[in-house]
Amino acid sequence: GGVGKSTVAVNLACALQQSGARVGILDADVYGPNVPLMLGLRERPRTVEQKICPLSANGLQVMSIALLIAEDQPVIWRGPMLHSAIKQFLFEVLWDDLDYLVVDLPPGTGDAQLSLSQQAHIMGAVIVTTPQAVSVLDVKKAIRMFQTVKVPILGVVENMAYFQPPGSEQRYEIFGRGGGAAIEQEFGTPLLQQIPIEPAVREGGDGGTPVVWSHPEGGVAHAFRELAGKVAARISTLNAE
16 A cells, blocks of 8 residues: 555556547546545446446546545445445446556455456556565465466556656655566566656646646656556457467
C-alpha cells in the first residue's frame, strides 16, 4: 500500500487511450476506491436491463464501487461478497468492445487478486513499487502470488523513483534507489518504467484531471506514455505466442 498503484493505473489507462486504443478502467480496490476521484467522476451510473453502464471520462470507460455508494460509506465485506462484486463488475457492466481493461487492485495478495484470476483471463499484471526496501518486499510476495495463479508478469513500475527540480539535471532519490532493478535481477521481471516525483501528479489526482491529461508535455506524462507503449508491446507479444 502507498506506492501509488491507483495513480499508475489511471495514468496508464489514459496514456493507452491517448494512443488510440479503446480503454476501460475497473477500480477493484473496493476498500479504498479512488479512481473516480482521480478522474473527476461523481455521478451515479445508470442501468439498462439490470446491467450497469460505465461512466465516461473523456472517452475512458470507468466503473468503481465508489460510484455506487455514499462517498463516506465504508465497505465492510467478507471474501464471498468481494468475489461477487468483482464478478458483477466484469460481467454485468456494459463495457464496450475494449482493447484494454485496466484493473486497479487493492494492496496485498488477498481475495480480490484471487477472485480476478479465477474469473477472467488476465493478459498480464503490472507490478507497482517504490525504491524503498519495505515496498520491494511486498512486491516480491505479489509476484510470487501471480506466478502461483499463472498470471504473466508484464513488468515492474518504480513509482516516485526520483525528484528532478525544473531546469536541473540533478536527480534526488528521496525514497532510496534500486528497488525496481533489484526485482528485475531476482525474478527476471523487466523494469518497465521509472516514474519521477512531480507535484503535478498529486495535483492532477486530487483535482480529477490525471497528469497525462493536465500536463501532456511534462516529463511524467512522457514517462506514462512510454510505459503504455511498453505494456502494449508486451501484451502484443503474449498474444502472438
